[in-house]
Amino acid sequence: MTKEKPPKKLEGAAEFQQLNVLWRNGEILPLNAFPDEEKILMLYQIAPELSIRDHNKKGY
Secondary structure, three states: OOOOOOOOOOOOOHHHHHHOEEEEOOEEEEHHHOOHHHHHHHHHHHOOOOOOOOOOOOOO
């Protein structure tokens, strides 16, 4: 995520929004209660790190 390449807009089907919940600090909270910026930061904390694509071609 950089100024030159902002993150994609988070999207989802409106009829399923109530099913998107997060367990945080002992509470179950609806995911849409968080601003997009905070959702992205949380995603980077829990998602596995991306592997380098075509690493054999780049000499890694």
